[in-house]
Amino acid sequence: MSLDIKALTEIQWSEIELENVGDWPVIVKIICCTFVAALVLFFSYSLLVSDEIDSYHSAVEKESELRSTYQVKYAVAINLDIYRQQMVEMEKKFSQLLKRLPTSNETPGLLDDLSYVGTTSGLTFLKIGWLPEIKKEFYTELPIKIEVVGTYHEFGDFVDKVAQLPRIVSLHDFSINTSGDSELTFSVVAKTYRYEEGIKK
Template sequence: MNLKDLGNLPRSQKIILLALIFIVLIGGFVYFIFLPGKAEFDALKTSVNELNQKINTNEVKLRRLEELKVENMQLQSQLAMLQAQLPMEQEVSSLLKQVSDLSIESGLEVKLWKPGARKKDSSGMYLEIPVDVEVSGGYHSLASFFDRISKLPRIVNITNLNMDGAKVSGGGTSIQNKFVATTFSAVIEGTEDLPDSKKVKKKEKESPEAR
């Protein structure tokens, strides 16, 4: 069929033929151009969304990182302040003697002064140094002693307080007091893995004269 024959076709057939040609052209455009382009567009859009999500996630992580840095600096500052209150091991004996002296200055009579085994706390950053103490004296003397302990620049905790055996003598009441005085020592670098028995030679004192 040539163009001359097409010109002789009835009008209705011409319209149908043109419609078929239009449909073929549209179909070719959709199949060969639009669909591949749309698939590429969708893939690119997905990649962009994933990239934006990663960017948002990283921005959140970055903000969290900055928050963690600030928090870490605050914790480091608090740790430094606490460590300043912890004596080194060579200072512990002087601190314990100071505590014993305070008990005597407060009017208490020391019946027992027995350092216990030192142990490292769960964080491994300091040693706990307990001392079993037994003193006798009045309520006022004991309160004065505890008040002086609380004002020491170093940390000394008083626990397991037991008060009994009140006796009246010399116009006053004397009470037997038992408690554990615990101080803390910073762990010296390089000795963390040594047993406590090798790091510290325990000294037991049964009376104030043993000091």
């Protein structure tokens, strides 16, 4: 290495010209060739290889994505018969649930049903009546305001009987207050629902 450094220090750089490349010292030719080779490698990588590598990585990512998509679709396809059977069962259950929703002709009878289960539970009605309808996306809520007097046990029996009604009725916003004569006042909003066939989902 010391010889190379010595050779470099002895070069008369002012005498080196492009027109006399053949007369350049060997060490200078080696340096120039190495520099040119490095430039060729750099530009070859930048212009040719780099884009190909990026394309390769993109292709690998795309392949991974396609594999994942394929696995998901394959899992769905292999279970297609099961999904179809489940869809039929869900449609059947949905149809059964719709049948449990009262029609406009049946809603007056629902008040009679609630009155009946309340009185058979030992409750005394203070108030029972319809509240304004509440329109939803594909159904209508039909709330009923109920106020009764009785005991905790009678309230529990009433709630149990409401759950056993053939039509869907849910209880909301209930409150229990004591009155002066040791009786309890039970206030609740019972909601039933009407399916609106004309409304698009």
